[in-house]
Amino acid sequence: MKDSILPATAPHAIDFGYIQGAHRRLEAMRSSEIDPVEPPTLRELEETLGEPVQKCDLFARNWRNRIYRIELVSGHVALAKQVIVGTDETLRYQYDQLQALARYQIPGLRVPRGLAMLPQKRVCLMEFAPGTPIPRLVWDPTTESDLLPACELAGKIIAGIQMARTDKIGLMPVESLARDLAATPWHLSSREESILQSVLETVAGVEVSMGQVYYDYKAANLLVKNNELFLVDPPDRLRQGAHLWDFASFRSSMRRHLWRFTLRRPLDRRRAIIKQSLAAFDRSYLANLTERPHEPALFALAARLFELQRTALLMTMQKGKVDLARQKLPIARDKNLGDSLATRMTLPLFEIEKRWLFGQLARELPL
DSSP states (O other), rough: OOOOOSSOOOOOOBOOOHHHHHHHHHHHHHHSOOOOOOOOHHHHHHHHHHHHEEEEEEEOOOSSSSEEEEEETOOEEEEEEEESSSSSHHHHHHHHHHHHTTTTTTTTEOOOEEEEEEGGGGGEEEEEEEEEEEEHHOOOGGGGGHHHHHHHHHHHHHHHHHHHHHEEEEEEEEHHHHHHTTTTOOOOOOOHHHHHHHHHHHHTTTEEEEEOOOOOOOOGGGEEEEEEEEOOSSSSOOOOETTTHHHHHHHHHHHHHHHHHHOTTTTTHHHHHHHHHHHHHHHHHHHHHHSSOOOOOHHHHHHHOOOOHHHHHHHHHHHHEEEEEEETGGGGGGEEEEEEHHHHHHHHHHHHHHHHHHHHHHSSSSO
């Protein structure tokens, strides 16, 4: 197998430079040939699983992975996650994380059991996780009563994971955050620059827990069923940083679902339920921490700053994917980067979100 197109990273390093990391990933994607990987065959799956396979269908895909739904002759169902952009190490790390997360034994947390690996096809085979993705609870009127407890459970679970992974308590990494935000391909007005500087100065003394982060703890990656939450997209490599990143990731993803719902159904009373569910996530997260923040207002401001960083990261990746598609590079073939029109249309929405976040930061700054 060819070497990865992704740059290696030093293990166990505390890293707050997610936007700078996105630039490195995009540059590697731009300058390298993609190592094509074919879908797994039924024979390969049968040999790996040790039992007959009835069929294997493409279930979902994005620019990093393909997901296949495998129906076994026995009647059981499994999933195959195929890494498109990554390495053997990426595959192995995700497989190992299924076991590592399960070992925490956090009440309500479920992790699909890893079944096997098919390294030559960069495939990780795992149990099929039952349940409903949290975003679907937002839109389905028959499940509206399930949304609030699902968000409560999501807050409890990520708090439990973070407590198990806390290496130290330290001050907010404001200098690192400032450098990382400066790498974003956006334009800040003088007012926005002033707000950002004030926020960085204000939260400089806030203490936060640090250690291994989940990184992509967003609503779409969480399935719920019978008061249990299934983590179905384990991290692909070790990342060490501030745990507020994961808290902010869920909040920002749910906020986008709220905005979409508001745009499409402005008079629907379920908007209030979504807001209540987001607040329930916050309360549950804080209630399940060993030590609550000493200054809640500054904690909220620090969390909002990480929301801004996550939006900046998404803007960086989205703009990079648009540029790669325009250059017709190998990574952009077969719509690996998604629909180009939809990708371009997302950029103005991120700009709107950026302005909203700066407005919130300005309002949340202590007088």
